[in-house]
Amino acid sequence: GENVEQHPSTLSVQEGDSAVIKCTYSDSASNYFPWYKQELGKRPQLIIDIRSNVGEKKDQRIAVTLNKTAKHFSLHITETQPEDSAVYFCAALYTGTASKLTFGTGTRLQVTL
């Protein structure tokens, strides 16, 4: 089955700096890669996603890149703000069959003033 590794497990950046979280997946059939943000005590919220036919996607301060050959995908947050502090999860899924998301282990991002 699919296995997703995520690094780093914790990340501390100063407000205004950039943050990068990296994931690797094992199943070359996976074709959908979402990123979720989970604040303390709240549900995971989809913040951005990318499909395997696209190499990069951007939405304001966040962007995701995908390297299918290396089976790597990354989340980039620029101009970080305190409200970006949360746990971020990457995930992978093959949309051709069931909707089974395999999650990474999460990255706790702390944006300090």
Add this chain to the structure above:
Amino acid sequence: KAGVTQTPRYLIKTRGQQVTLSCSPISGHRSVSWYQQTPGQGLQFLFEYFSETQRNKGNFPGRFSGRQFSNSRSEMNVSTLELGDSALYLCASSLGGEQFFGPGTRLTVL
């Protein structure tokens, strides 16, 4: 559109009891997936239902079961509860890949 809802939000049970959790997906979404979230194991897939059929199942014991109704609402049941079943149980509804999570049910087993 209303989001995914889950009931109850909090539940306290004792070992050996059973519990049923409910999930109502976003209107029009036919797929409902269930996940268990714990500090130690992270987010783990339990099972997925689509059009009242279980389409995929994760690596959980048979004590964990589920079903889906014709209106796409789903329930999951855990029998013979163990202390290790204490977790946040999340359901997600999806349409074409994107999954949207409900607020979760926090289950505590004493």
